[in-house]
Amino acid sequence: MRRLRIRLNDQKRFVCSAAMAAVFVLLAGGANGLAAPTVWCVPSLSVNPSCTMAPTPHTISKAVSLASSGDTIIVGPGTYNESVTINAAITLLGAQAGNDARVNRHDPAKESTVDATGKGSSAFYVHEESVVIDGFTVEGAHSYGSPTPYPAGIYVGSYKYVQVLNNILQNSSTGVYQYGGGQDVIEHNLFRNNNEGGEVDSGYGIFLNGVP
């Protein structure tokens, strides 16, 4: 018997992995007799065949504000100048979801980049348990004149079971700042040149502050 080998390019791999994730979420909801979770897509429905809703305006923040716990948000390649506050147990999938950030992540055009430059806050501000952030480039979060404490690429408050996977975290004050929480997973990320705050609260890839 001949073995059929299928090779996927990056875009197809992203679509495939995101679609599988969405199907899994839908099946899980159906098995429990619950309403199917929504798959939100940014910037448009064309990002992925699994998309069921697209927010207006076409921002990650808007999608997050509309999402409920259990929902998935799929973000296509591009640069998003935002500071995203997450208040629900959602899964955010960037264009490189599932792809180890340490390997062959050299093309910025294939990245979903969340750039917090000028926002004075973290790029992702996690305020709920069981949030997943997978496959993004995160940058530009720093502390100059910030109204919020310890801006970081990803700031995790006192919430458990958060997963930070396959992200490039660069050029912020700190890559991931974890305050409290616990039982979280940080895996397959690249932390690069997080020194943007100068000598104040800066210079760490990951900073764990009182994590039980």
Added chain:
Amino acid sequence: MVITENEFTGNKAAAVGSMNETQDASITNNTSENDGSFVIFINTYWTHFSHNHGKNFGHTGVLPALPGPPPIYADAAVVIGPGNLFLVISDNDLEKGEAPISNGIAFTTVFGTSTAPNANWYLNVINNKIERFPGNGIVAEEELVSSTPTGTLYGPGSFIVGNKVSDNGLDGIFIQGASTYNSSIPLDDNEAEGNHAFDCHDTSTGTGTLGTGNT
């Protein structure tokens, strides 16, 4: 808290800082290159730092580990400040630092001395490979490590076992101490060679330090 299989580069304070009663962190199989320090522990409990690989610490400059004032800079690739309990540092490869990252693994006093209630108890440094630092491979600075705490019910104390330290600018392993704080730390099965001053250097006083000598 699990931190595993990440790559760190160019973060000028440290790849990872763990402070203020952080507990149960497992930091394994990560790489660090051109960071300030690899990791800084201050006041942590039940932490494992194992099977990590790092090199060229301080090579692209450093930022303070603590902003101060005054700002405090780290002095090692793996930094153990005061107040750590049950910390295991094992099976890591650490290669080459540049000032001020002078040491491979340091039980350091730069963040304050570790007297009770902030003593370091039950610290195990096992099977690490450390080479080419301008200072010491492993150093227990004065009055920081106590392996015989009183009034506790916890298990055996601190020890430094099975490490390979070579080609460092000062000592391979240096147990410093004009007091008894750094005494009674078992050193066993370590291999040291090519270090500029002593391969093993013990100035601690008191009884019970096993197998140390200035060779």
